[in-house]
Amino acid sequence: MRSLDRRSLLRASAVGAGVLASGLAVPAAALAGPANPSGPALVRGDRPRLTHGVQSGDVTTDGALVWARADRPSRMLVDVSFDPSFRVARTYRGPLLTPDTDGTGKLRVGHLPPGHRVHYRVRAEDLDGRTCGEPVVGTFRTAPIGREGVRFVWSGDIVGQGWGINPDVGGMTIFSAMAARRPDFFLCSGDTVYADGPLAETVTLPDGRRWRNLVTPEKSKVAETLTEFRGQFAYNLLDEHYRRFAAAVPQINQWDDHEVTNNWYPGEVLTDDRYTEKRVDVLAARAFQAFHEWVPLDPKRAVDRRVYRNFTFGRHVEVFVLDMRTYRDANSPGTAPFERILGEAQARWLVDALARSRATWKVIAADLPLGLVVPDGTANEGVANGRPGVPAGREAEIAWVLREIARRRVRDVVWLTADVHYTAAHHYSPDRAAVRDFDPFWEFVSGPLHAGAFGPNKLDPTFGPEAVFVHAPPAANTSPLDNFQHFGEIEVDGWSGDLTVHLRDARGASLWSKTLRPRR
Numbered sequence: 001m002r003s004l005d006r007r008s009l010l011r012a013s014a015v016g017a018g019v020l021a022s023g024l025a026v027p028a029a030a031l032a033g034p035a036n037p038s039g040p041a042l043v044r045g046d047r048p049r050l051t052h053g054v055q056s057g058d059v060t061t062d063g064a065l066v067w068a069r070a071d072r073p074s075r076m077l078v079d080v081s082f083d084p085s086f087r088v089a090r091t092y093r094g095p096l097l098t099p100d101t102d103g104t105g106k107l108r109v110g111h112l113p114p115g116h117r118v119h120y121r122v123r124a125e126d127l128d129g130r131t132c133g134e135p136v137v138g139t140f141r142t143a144p145i146g147r148e149g150v151r152f153v154w155s156g157d158i159v160g161q162g163w164g165i166n167p168d169v170g171g172m173t174i175f176s177a178m179a180a181r182r183p184d185f186f187l188c189s190g191d192t193v194y195a196d197g198p199l200a201e202t203v204t205l206p207d208g209r210r211w212r213n214l215v216t217p218e219k220s221k222v223a224e225t226l227t228e229f230r231g232q233f234a235y236n237l238l239d240e241h242y243r244r245f246a247a248a249v250p251q252i253n254q255w256d257d258h259e260v261t262n263n264w265y266p267g268e269v270l271t272d273d274r275y276t277e278k279r280v281d282v283l284a285a286r287a288f289q290a291f292h293e294w295v296p297l298d299p300k301r302a303v304d305r306r307v308y309r310n311f312t313f314g315r316h317v318e319v320f321v322l323d324m325r326t327y328r329d330a331n332s333p334g335t336a337p338f339e340r341i342l343g344e345a346q347a348r349w350l351v352d353a354l355a356r357s358r359a360t361w362k363v364i365a366a367d368l369p370l371g372l373v374v375p376d377g378t379a380n381e382g383v384a385n386g387r388p389g390v391p392a393g394r395e396a397e398i399a400w401v402l403r404e405i406a407r408r409r410v411r412d413v414v415w416l417t418a419d420v421h422y423t424a425a426h427h428y429s430p431d432r433a434a435v436r437d438f439d440p441f442w443e444f445v446s447g448p449l450h451a452g453a454f455g456p457n458k459l460d461p462t463f464g465p466e467a468v469f470v471h472a473p474p475a476a477n478t479s480p481l482d483n484f485q486h487f488g489e490i491e492v493d494g495w496s497g498d499l500t501v502h503l504r505d506a507r508g509a510s511l512w513s514k515t516l517r518p519r520r
Contacts, residue, residue: 047134066296075093078109080112089121320350357410361518372384425512
């Protein structure tokens with residue numbers, strides 16, 4: 001392999017220009033099935049092998065984070081080229097892949113030009129440097145810097161409520177439907193796994209149909225140990241559609257509750273008899289380690305070196321990723337004058353970063369909706385408390401954010417979320433609200449990707465929401481067989497700056513769409 005600098009890579013782009021028009025086409029090597037399906041102990045053998053495909057994430061104007069996992073101790077090597085044949089490429093030497101990280105590793109490849117389609121190839125090199133295993137390839141597009149169009153998809157809620165990978169229906173086909181939209185990136189709004197949702201081999205539906213699950217030991221009980229949490233992420237990558245999508249589309253991930261357990265908050269002690277470890281803080285620490293090992297998230301990009309961070313895509317789009325789980329107060333009825341869901345540092349970061357943004361559209365990626373009531377027994381899981389009147393509980397913190405956004409004259413803010421397992425478009429207006437000092441805005445809800453479908457939830461009137469569109473099932477925990485799985489798509493026109501949102505079903509058909517024109 002010849003190494004090359006930025007100038008050489010630019011020259012190489014001309015060589016592969018004709019092939020690059022294929023965009024998201026990924027060679028079959030990216031679809032090789034996992035050798036270690038559920039992530040067991042690393043093994044010895046002749047040549048190291050990549051077990052769960054490749055992923056990329058947290059794309060910037062000059063590079064991206066690349067992820068892979070090997071079946072034994074080895075070194076991660078990443079070849080980068082503008083030419084899918086890799087005739088001219090640059091090789092990055094990555095970290096050692098060891099049992100300390102369950103064989104996973106991440107490497108940021110940089111010094112690349114903005115707005116370019118990049119092809120990468122990951123190899124695992126044995127520790128004496130004499131041989132490499134078979135390469136696995138992927139692709140991403142670096143973020144643009146000018147007036148270019150941007151398209152991305154978002155959703156959440158993967159393998160929940162007992163609905164796992166069903167070979168009888170071809171697996172999680174919604175990921176191929178998302179890939180077919182040729183997005184620049186995928187925003188995952190949380191519940192990337194369901195660590196609290198064991199799978200049974202078969203599920204009988206109310207009408208007598210039978211759903212069959214692929215099952216692994218780690219997905220057969222609630223996750224408590226680090227190995228069991230790691231197995232949650234390994235399971236999703238057993239699906240060929242998921243692996244193909246992960247190789248072709250870079251991700252921006254956040255987490256919600258099911259990466260640990262349902263509706264959790266810091267300091268909670270469980271009463272659930274399925275758990276022998278009942279301290280949520282202990283479970284959350286293990287889950288957080290597995291999350292960062294298996295998800296292509298760059299902690300160096302996060303303000304707190306954990307989750308919340310922001311990304312710019314050209315002149316028109318900046319994405320602000322929130323963490324509404326780590327810094328919250330305990331779930332409660334929400335009647336106290338003020339409670340946290342973001343925490344003071346994150347709330348101030350959000351407002352300050354929005355005020356500094358020069359992007360046309362400021363997209364806030366929230367792992368919970370603002371106006372939908374999400375109950376947790378007699379308490380509330382989300383922002384809304386379900387009561388009319390002035391903001392109270394967690395609503396008070398969000399009210400401060402909305403007021404500060406208006407006071408600093410931040411325009412063209414859109415909120416995206418998942419969590420509630422149906423899709424909807426909500427318009428918030430002070431004309432209908434208990435508070436008047438904020439600007440109108442839209443919130444778009446999507447999901448689930450592959451989980452039980454629910455809804456619709458009750459709308460809280462505090463911020464004046466109106467449900468303009470809703471697509472929800474007639475019964476709770478509707479299976480993926482009944483077409484209530486969803487993803488959303490945002491497309492921003494490079495010339496006009498207009499933002500068009502599509503709420504799509506599992507096949508990619510648009511159920512509802514709207515074009516927003518910038519106020520700036």
